[in-house]
Amino acid sequence: MDGSTLHAVVARTAMALPAVTATQPFGEGADVYKVVDKMFAMTSELRGVAIVNLKCAPPHGAALVRDFAEVTPGWHMNKRHWITLAPGEAIDEQMVEDLVANAWDLVVAGLPRARRPFDPGRGAGPA
Template sequence: MDGEALHEVAVRTAMALPAVAETQPFGEGAFVYKVVGKMFVMTSELRGVSIVNLKCAPPHGAALVREHAEITPGWHMNKQHWITLSPGDGIDATLVEDLVGNAYDLVVAGLPRAKRPIDPSRGTGGGAAGRTGSAP
């Protein structure tokens, strides 16, 4: 997957989820996607290469880093809780969609129950299957 497609899939997937907002708190070129004010995805460039930072559970992130040359610990993020995707043959749309969905679910699960736009434990809106919300 090339960098343009990487960004396009990540953004499309994030924006289709309930209660997601796009912001630019770090300036031009870095887009942050938040659910109820909590960041779960960021798209930007590193030395001219498109990248996507994603929130990730530590054991899952460590396994992904071991399995994929295009996935590294989160650039400019807490490396235990974030991963960075770079373009390459080992990244496809399904993987990006799943990782964005997992990042969203992880953040939503940490929100106070009253603020959750979905209930990930019931499969209503979260995960790769069963998402609610509409595409942009």
């Protein structure tokens, strides 16, 4: 997957999830995706290469870093809880969609129940 496609898949997937907003707190060229004001994904460039930072559970992130050259510990983020995706042949649309949804799920799970967005299609929401 090339860099522009990587960014496009992240944007499309993130914005389709409930209660997501896109902001540019770091200026143009860095899109931050938040759910209920908590960041779960960011698209930007590093030395001219498109990258994506995603929230990720530590064991899952460690396995991805081990198994994919395109996945590294989160750039400018907590290296244990964030990963960075770069363009490459091993990165496909389904993988990116799954990782974005997983990042959203992790952030929502950490929200107080009263603040969790409701989505009948996923069965998520306040109990």
